Amino acid sequence: MNKTVNQKAWFFVIPVFVLVAFNAIIPLMTVVNYAFQETFGNNVFMWEGTRWFKQIMLSERFHASLGRQFLFTFIILFIQIPLGIAIALTMPKEGIGVPVCLVLMSMPLLIPWNVVGAMWNIFALPDIGFLGHSLNALGFDYNFTQQIGDAWFTTILMDVWHWTSLVVLLSYAGLRSIQPAYYQAAEIDGASRWAIFTKIELPKMKKVLTIAILLRFMDSFMIYTEPFVLTGGGPGNATAFLSIDLVKMALGQFDLGPAAAMSLIYFFIVLLVCWVFYTLMMRNEEKS
Amino acid sequence: MAKVTLKGLSHSYLKTQSSDADWAIREVDIDWNDGGAYALLGPSGCGKTTLLNIISGLITPTKGDILFDDKIISGLSPVERNIAQIFQFPVIYDTMKVYDNLAFPLRNRKIPEEEIKVKVHEIAEMLELSSTLNNRASGLTADGKQKISLGRGLVRSDVNAIMFDEPLTVIDPHLKWILRSKLKELHQKINRTMIYVTHDQTEALTFADQVVVMHEGQIVQTGTPVDLFEKPKHTFVGYFIGSPGMNVLPCQIKGNDVIVNGKKVETHQQIKKNNFNKTEVGVRPEFISFSNEGIPVKVLSVSNTGRHKIVDTESESGKIKIIAKSNEDIPSGSAFLKFKKEYTYTYGDSWIIE
Amino acid sequence: MKQAKWVVPTIYIIFLMLPIYWLLNMSFKTTTEIINTYTLWPQEFTLDNYKKIFNDSTWYTGYLNSIYYVVMNTVISVAAALPAAYAFSRYKFLGDKHLFFWLLTNRMAPPAVFALPFFQFYSSVNLFDTHVAVALSHCLFNIPLAVWILEGFMSSVPKELDETAYVDGYSFWRFFFKIFIPTITAGIGITMFFCFMFSWVELLLAKTLTAVAAKPIAATMTRTASTSGYELGLLAAAGSLTIIPGAIVIYFVRNYIAKGFALGRV
Numbered sequence: 001m002n003k004t005v006n007q008k009a010w011f012f013v014i015p016v017f018v019l020v021a022f023n024a025i026i027p028l029m030t031v032v033n034y035a036f037q038e039t040f041g042n043n044v045f046m047w048e049g050t051r052w053f054k055q056i057m058l059s060e061r062f063h064a065s066l067g068r069q070f071l072f073t074f075i076i077l078f079i080q081i082p083l084g085i086a087i088a089l090t091m092p093k094e095g096i097g098v099p100v101c102l103v104l105m106s107m108p109l110l111i112p113w114n115v116v117g118a119m120w121n122i123f124a125l126p127d128i129g130f131l132g133h134s135l136n137a138l139g140f141d142y143n144f145t146q147q148i149g150d151a152w153f154t155t156i157l158m159d160v161w162h163w164t165s166l167v168v169l170l171s172y173a174g175l176r177s178i179q180p181a182y183y184q185a186a187e188i189d190g191a192s193r194w195a196i197f198t199k200i201e202l203p204k205m206k207k208v209l210t211i212a213i214l215l216r217f218m219d220s221f222m223i224y225t226e227p228f229v230l231t232g233g234g235p236g237n238a239t240a241f242l243s244i245d246l247v248k249m250a251l252g253q254f255d256l257g258p259a260a261a262m263s264l265i266y267f268f269i270v271l272l273v274c275w276v277f278y279t280l281m282m283r284n285e286e287k288s
Numbered sequence: 289m290a291k292v293t294l295k296g297l298s299h300s301y302l303k304t305q306s307s308d309a310d311w312a313i314r315e316v317d318i319d320w321n322d323g324g325a326y327a328l329l330g331p332s333g334c335g336k337t338t339l340l341n342i343i344s345g346l347i348t349p350t351k352g353d354i355l356f357d358d359k360i361i362s363g364l365s366p367v368e369r370n371i372a373q374i375f376q377f378p379v380i381y382d383t384m385k386v387y388d389n390l391a392f393p394l395r396n397r398k399i400p401e402e403e404i405k406v407k408v409h410e411i412a413e414m415l416e417l418s419s420t421l422n423n424r425a426s427g428l429t430a431d432g433k434q435k436i437s438l439g440r441g442l443v444r445s446d447v448n449a450i451m452f453d454e455p456l457t458v459i460d461p462h463l464k465w466i467l468r469s470k471l472k473e474l475h476q477k478i479n480r481t482m483i484y485v486t487h488d489q490t491e492a493l494t495f496a497d498q499v500v501v502m503h504e505g506q507i508v509q510t511g512t513p514v515d516l517f518e519k520p521k522h523t524f525v526g527y528f529i530g531s532p533g534m535n536v537l538p539c540q541i542k543g544n545d546v547i548v549n550g551k552k553v554e555t556h557q558q559i560k561k562n563n564f565n566k567t568e569v570g571v572r573p574e575f576i577s578f579s580n581e582g583i584p585v586k587v588l589s590v591s592n593t594g595r596h597k598i599v600d601t602e603s604e605s606g607k608i609k610i611i612a613k614s615n616e617d618i619p620s621g622s623a624f625l626k627f628k629k630e631y632t633y634t635y636g637d638s639w640i641i642e
Numbered sequence: 643m644k645q646a647k648w649v650v651p652t653i654y655i656i657f658l659m660l661p662i663y664w665l666l667n668m669s670f671k672t673t674t675e676i677i678n679t680y681t682l683w684p685q686e687f688t689l690d691n692y693k694k695i696f697n698d699s700t701w702y703t704g705y706l707n708s709i710y711y712v713v714m715n716t717v718i719s720v721a722a723a724l725p726a727a728y729a730f731s732r733y734k735f736l737g738d739k740h741l742f743f744w745l746l747t748n749r750m751a752p753p754a755v756f757a758l759p760f761f762q763f764y765s766s767v768n769l770f771d772t773h774v775a776v777a778l779s780h781c782l783f784n785i786p787l788a789v790w791i792l793e794g795f796m797s798s799v800p801k802e803l804d805e806t807a808y809v810d811g812y813s814f815w816r817f818f819f820k821i822f823i824p825t826i827t828a829g830i831g832i833t834m835f836f837c838f839m840f841s842w843v844e845l846l847l848a849k850t851l852t853a854v855a856a857k858p859i860a861a862t863m864t865r866t867a868s869t870s871g872y873e874l875g876l877l878a879a880a881g882s883l884t885i886i887p888g889a890i891v892i893y894f895v896r897n898y899i900a901k902g903f904a905l906g907r908v
Contacts, residue, residue: 003732005734006732006734006735009729009732009733009734012726015721016723016785017741019718019722019781020785023781027760027763030758031756031759086650087650087654097651099896099897104655105654105658107658109839110885110889110891110892111843112842114845114861115860118881119881131661181377184346184366187365190396199392204382222754224752242754250757250758256758263754267752270751274747274750
C-alpha cells in the first residue's frame with residue numbers, strides 16, 4: 001500500500017508510546033542501574049562497572065541454565081512445529097467439525113499458566129495421577145519429582161500439550177488461505193501428495209510459520225510459571241530454565257547486581273536470536 | 289488429442305434435488321471434434337466452470353457420461369484423463385524457477401530429464417519465456433505467471449484437451465489482447481482441442497470456432513459466432529451476444545400472423561403451432577431501419593459511437609434500440625420502424641419457433 | 643483415506659482433554675478418596691470443594707480481581723492500539739519503522755526480567771496492589787501484540803475506503819468510528835481475544851504486583867497448595883473454575899479464529 005508521509009500520525013501513536021515506555025523504559029533503567037552498581041539498600045549505590053557481567057558470563061550456573069534453556073526450546077520447537085502442521089493438515093475444512101476442533105484445541109491456550117502447571121502436576125503424580133499411574137502400571141519406573149529424565153519428559157509433554165495448538169491454529173489459517181485452484185492445478189499436473197505439501201502448502205504457510213516459530217521461540221525462552229509450579233526447577237536444578245534461575249537469584253538470594261546483569265544478557269539473547277531469524281526470513285523473502 | 293463428448297450430463301451440488309434450480313448443470317449434450325477451438329460462454333453462475341471441472345475430472349457429475357474418443361472416462365482421475373487446465377488466477381509454484389515450473393508436470397510423469405529439457409525450451413520459446421527460465425517464478429508479473437500456467441499445460445505433448453477457465457481475468461487490458469492472439473496462434477500451431485470458458489463475448493467470439501452459450505445450467509445454443517449473431521435460438525443468446533443486444537418485444541400470434549403493437553410483422557419463419565405461454569419477437573438493432581410505415585415509435589435519444597449511431601426509441605410495448613449508419617439522418621419525435629424479415633424471429637417461451 | 647483423516651485430530655483432542663478431565667475428576671472427589679485410592683471417576687461425587695470456594699471471600703474475590711484487571715487491560719490495549727495501528731498502516735512518519743520494531747521488542751522481554759523493577763516502580767508511584775497496576779503492566783506485551791495484529795487487518799482494508807469517506811464529507815473521527823472500526827470488527831475481535839488470553843494466563847507480573855486487594859485467582863491457588871497442605875481437591879476445583887472464562891471467550895470468537903487469522907497479518 002502506498003503510504004503518505006504525515007508527521008501528525010505521531011499523535012496517534014503517542015498513547016501507545018507513553019503506555020509502553022512507562023512500562024518498558026523506566027523498569028529497564030532500574031535494571032541497568034542495578035547491573036552496573038552494588039547496593040546495600042537505602043539508595044546507596046557503588047559503581048561496579050562490568051563486574052557483574054563478567055561474573056555472570058563466567059559462571060557455570062549461568063552456562064548450565066542457558067544450556068538447558070536452549071535444549072528445551074530446541075526440543076519443543078522440533079516437536080511442536082511439525083506436529084502442529086500435521087494436525088492442521090488433517091483438520092476438517094468444513095462442517096461442524098471446524099468449530100468443534102477450533103474450540104477444543106484452543107482450550108489449553110486460555111488456561112492460566114500456573115493452573116497448567118498445577119494440572120500437570122496432578123496429572124503426572126506417580127501414585128494418583130493418570131499419566132504417572134498409567135506409566136507405572138505399564139512397567140516404567142516413572143517419578144517426575146525424583147528422576148531427571150522423567151522431569152524433562154513431563155515438562156516437554158506439558159509444553160507440547162500447552163502450545164502445539166497455537167501452531168495448529170496459525171498453520172490452519174495459512175492453509176485455509178490457499179486458493180482451491182492450486183490444488184486443482186496440482187492434481188492436473190499429476191503432483192504427488194508430498195509434492196503438494198512441499199511445493200504449495202509449505203511455501204504458502206511460510207509467513208504464518210515464521211510467526212509461529214518466532215512466538216514459540218520467544219515464549220518458550222521466557223518460560224517460567226509452568227515448570228516452576230510443576231517441578232519447581234527440580235529435581236535439583238535439572239529443569240531450572242533461565243527465568244526460574246533468574247527469579248531464584250533476584251528474589252531468593254537477593255543478588256540484585258548479578259541478577260540485573262543476567263536479565264540484560266538474557267534479554268539481549270532473545271533480541272539477538274529474534275533479529276537474526278527475522279533478518280534471515282526477510283532476506284529470503286526479498287530473493288524470491 | 290481427443291474428441292470430447294458429453295452425454296446427458298447433469299450435476300448438482302446438493303444431495304437431493306427438488307426443482308430445476310437445484311441443478312448447476314442440466315441435461316447437457318456436447319460433441320466437440322478433435323483439434324477444435326471451443327468456447328463456453330455465459331454469465332457468472334450459469335454453470336460453465338462446473339462443466340469445465342467435470343470435463344477435467346475435478347468434479348464427478350451426478351448423472352451422465354464423459355467420453356474422450358468415444359471411450360467413457362467418467363470415473364478417471366484428472367491425471368488419467370490427461371488434460372491440462374489453466375485457471376482464472378495464475379497458479380505457479382512460488383519456490384520453483386520458471387524452468388522447474390514448466391518441467392513439473394513432466395517430472396511427475398517420470399519423463400527423462402533430457403527430453404524434459406528439449407520440451408521446456410521449445411514451449412518457453414513459443415511463449416517468449418526463454419529469457420526468464422532461470423528466474424524465480426514468483427517474481428514475474430501477472431501475465432508472465434499466466435503464461436507459465438499455460439506453458440505447464442502445453443508442455444505435455446499428449447494432452448487430450450486444454451481447458452481455460454477465464455484465464456485473462458487478472459491480466460491488464462492491453463496485454464489481454466496480446467495473450468488472446470497468442471492463444472489463437474498457439475491453437476493453429478499445435479492443433480489441440482481447446483476449451484475456453486468466459487463471460488466475455490469478445491473473448492469467446494474471437495477465440496473459438498464454435499461457441500456454446502450456457503444459461504442457468506443449460507446449453508441454449510451451440511454454433512459459430514456468425515450463427516449466434518444472426519440466428520439466436522433463445523432470447524438469452526440474443527440479449528447476451530451483441531452490443532447492444534437483441535430487441536425482444538411481446539407479440540400476439542393470430543393464425544399465421546405475428547402482431548406487434550397491433551401491426552403485422554413479417555418474420556423469418558412460418559408459424560405453425562401456437563401453444564405457448566409467452567410469445568415474443570426478436571430482432572437485432574442492426575436489422576431495423578426507419579421507414580414510412582411499420583411500428584410507430586417515439587425517438588428518445590441518439591448516441592454516436594463513431595462507427596455508428598445507436599438510437600433509443602420507445603414503442604407501445606417497450607423500448608427498441610436501432611443501430612444506424614453514422615452519416616444517417618435520424619428522424620426526431622415520431623417515426624416508423626421496419627424489421628428486416630430474414631433476421632426477425634418469433635420466440636415461444638423464449639425458444640425460437642421453427 | 644477420508645476416514646483416516648479423523649484419526650489425527652481426534653487423538654490430539656483426546657490428548658488435550660485428558661489432563662483437563664483429570665483436573666475435573668479430582669475436583670469432584672473427597673480428600674479421603676484422593677489420598678487413599680486411584681479412581682478413574684469420582685466414587686463419592688461431591689461438590690464440597692466448589693462450595694468452599696464460593697463461600698470463602700478470599701477465593702471468589704480472587705476471581706473478580708482477575709476478571710477486573712484482564713478486562714481493564716484488554717480495553718486499554720485495544721483503545722490505545724487502534725489509532726496507533728491506523729497510523730502505522732496508513733502513514734509514513736519520522737522513525738515509524740524503528741518505533742514499530744521497538745514495540746515488538748517489548749513482546750520479547752522476559753517478564754522475569756521485569757518482575758523486580760516493576761515491583762519497585764509501582765510501589766514508588768503508590769500503585770502497588772491495585773488492579774490498575776496489573777492492567778498497566780500487562781500493556782507491556784499486550785499493546786505491541788495488539789498494534790501488530792490490528793495493523794495487519796487495517797492494511798488489508800483498501801485506502802480508497804478512507805478517501806471515499808472524506809469525499810462524502812466525513813470528518814476523520816466520524817469516519818474512524820462510523821465506518822472504519824465496523825469494517826475491521828473481525829480484527830478487533832481477534833485482538834481482544836489475544837489480549838484477554840495473554841493477560842488472563844500471565845501470572846508472574848500479576849503475582850508480583852499484588853498482595854491482598856488485587857490478588858488474582860490463580861495466585862490464590864498457589865497459596866492453598868503451599869499453606870494448607872495437601873488440599874488437592876480444592877486446588878483442582880479452583881483450577882477447573884479458571885478454565886471457564888477462557889472457554890466462554892473461545893466460544894464467542896470461534897468463527898473469527900479461522901477467518902480472522904486468514905484475513906489479517908497472518
